[in-house]
Amino acid sequence: MTDRHVTDRHVTVEGRTVALTEHGDPDGAPVFLFHGTPDSRLGKEFTDAPARERGLRVICPDRGGIGGSDPLPDRTIAGYAGEVLALADVLGVDRFATVGYSAGGPFALSCAAGCGTRITGTALMAGAGPIDDRPGAKEGLAPSDLDAVRLVEEHPHREALLLRFQKWATQLAPSSAVDQVSSELSAPDREFLARRPAGEEMTFFVEALRQGPAGVMDEYRLWAGPWHLQWSAVATPVEIFQGEDDGMVPMHHAEDIASRLPPGTARIHRLPGVGHLSIQDHVGDVLDALTTP
Numbered sequence: 001m002t003d004r005h006v007t008d009r010h011v012t013v014e015g016r017t018v019a020l021t022e023h024g025d026p027d028g029a030p031v032f033l034f035h036g037t038p039d040s041r042l043g044k045e046f047t048d049a050p051a052r053e054r055g056l057r058v059i060c061p062d063r064g065g066i067g068g069s070d071p072l073p074d075r076t077i078a079g080y081a082g083e084v085l086a087l088a089d090v091l092g093v094d095r096f097a098t099v100g101y102s103a104g105g106p107f108a109l110s111c112a113a114g115c116g117t118r119i120t121g122t123a124l125m126a127g128a129g130p131i132d133d134r135p136g137a138k139e140g141l142a143p144s145d146l147d148a149v150r151l152v153e154e155h156p157h158r159e160a161l162l163l164r165f166q167k168w169a170t171q172l173a174p175s176s177a178v179d180q181v182s183s184e185l186s187a188p189d190r191e192f193l194a195r196r197p198a199g200e201e202m203t204f205f206v207e208a209l210r211q212g213p214a215g216v217m218d219e220y221r222l223w224a225g226p227w228h229l230q231w232s233a234v235a236t237p238v239e240i241f242q243g244e245d246d247g248m249v250p251m252h253h254a255e256d257i258a259s260r261l262p263p264g265t266a267r268i269h270r271l272p273g274v275g276h277l278s279i280q281d282h283v284g285d286v287l288d289a290l291t292t293p
Contacts, residue, residue, distance in 0.1 A: 006048060008041075010068055013086050019068025020061040020087075024051025030093045031290065032084060032111070033060045035204070036102030036128075037145075037219040038163070040067040043204035050284040054291060058099075061087060063107070065215025067207045075218065078228040080107045081114025094118065097290045101125045102249060102276065103145075103223055109257070113233045121290045123239040125283070126246055126276050129253035131224055140250030142184050142276075145220075152220045163213035167206055174202045186247040189275035231260045238266045239289040241282060243274030 007022040021041045028051065033044060041060040051058045063080070064072030072083070084107075088096060097120045100108025105127025112122040131137045131149070138146060151159035169176065182190050208216055238261055242254035251270070258266035269289070271282060 006045060011087070011090050013083075013090050016064075016070040016072065017068065018061055018070070018087055020059055023048040023058040023060070024054075024056050026057055028052075028055040028057040029291070030057045030059060030088075030091075030096040031099060031287065032088075032096055032108075033058050033099045033101065034104030034107040035060060035062070035066075036104050037223065038205055038208045038216045039102070039104075040204050040207040040210075042067070042207045046280040047283055047287075050287055053284070054287050056287055056291070059091065059093075062207075063215070063219070065211060065218055067210055071211070071215065075222070076228065077106045077110050077222050078114065078230075080110040084111050085115055085118065088118070095120050097121045097123070099123045099125060099286060099290070100127050103128045103219060105129070105257070106223060106227055106229075109229060109234070109238075110227075112236065112238060113229045113231060119236055121236050121239070122234075123241065123286045123290050124254070124257070125241050125286055126243060126249045126279050127240065127254065127257065128223060128249050129257045130227055132226070134256060136252065137256070140247075140252065142248040144184060145248070148220050149224045152217050153224070156217065159217060160213040163209060163216060167209040170202050170206055178202065184247060185277065186245040186275040188243070188245050188273055189247065189277040192275065192278040192281070232262055234261050234265055236265075239269065239286070240266055241269045241271060241279060241286050241289075243271045243276065243279050245273055246276045246279070248276040 010017050010019050019041060035041060041062045044060045047058045062069035064075050095118050098108040098111045105124045108122050111119055178193055182193055240254045240258060242251055254268050258268055
């Protein structure tokens with residue numbers, strides 16, 4: 001078994017508990033990794049060995065109401081930059097880079113726009129873009145995510161019941177839960193899942209719902225609503241890694257994000273034969289892009 005250096009802990013930030021895991025070199029240059037939705041800090045061991053090899057400390061916090069982090073009423077995407085700065089202060093971190101994975105992308109972009117000179121760079125891994133009034137913004141997104149967005153807005157009680165049932169079913173039969181997820185994945189992602197134990201693969205989802213469905217439902221509301229980001233404030237590079245065979249977040253999201261950023265800021269890395277989950281195999285390239293001038 002691969003030797004892993006993983007720390008799971010809770011810290012107090014402005015009176016709230018924030019749960020986080022740390023991977024890689026505990027004395028290395030800090031990189032915050034923001035999880036997707038429905039997701040949590042758990043299951044990010046794929047960052048550990050690449051981070052150690054590069055002398056990086058990868059910090060993965062749960063957002064408000066997710067996993068072990070206390071809820072934060074009225075939280076916003078734009079306001080997340082302030083939350084991360086407060087967490088960084090508690091951890092003794094001065095300057096840092098960020099990685100946004102999937103629906104963690106908006107929160108990495110929040111830091112890019114709102115953390116000023118303390119941020120050294122930003123990377124997106126299959127990062128979800130805004131689903132606003134842009135024509136075709138929702139085309140190619142995972143049907144399960146689109147259903148969740150719709151139910152959260154139109155039938156929130158039904159979505160809450162569905163998420164509770166999905167958590168129970170995942171705990172009872174993780175292999176069946178993986179099969180359900182696989183039904184909307186591309187071939188590279190199905191092959192990726194086949195290499196991993198089913199129970200281990202779904203712990204991130206069960207943990208996301210530890211406190212109930214409210215935190216996950218908030219995430220969908222925030223993604224589907226106005227982000228209120230000051231895109232023009234982004235001054236550091238944004239490295240956008242996107243699989244060409246991603247069946248959950250399509251390439252046009254990467255292109256749209258790049259178009260909103262200041263000229264010369266964004267660079268899209270198109271990964272042929274790579275999906276939404278199998279992009280984890282390329283995390284070393286993502287970390288290299290953050291640390292190589």
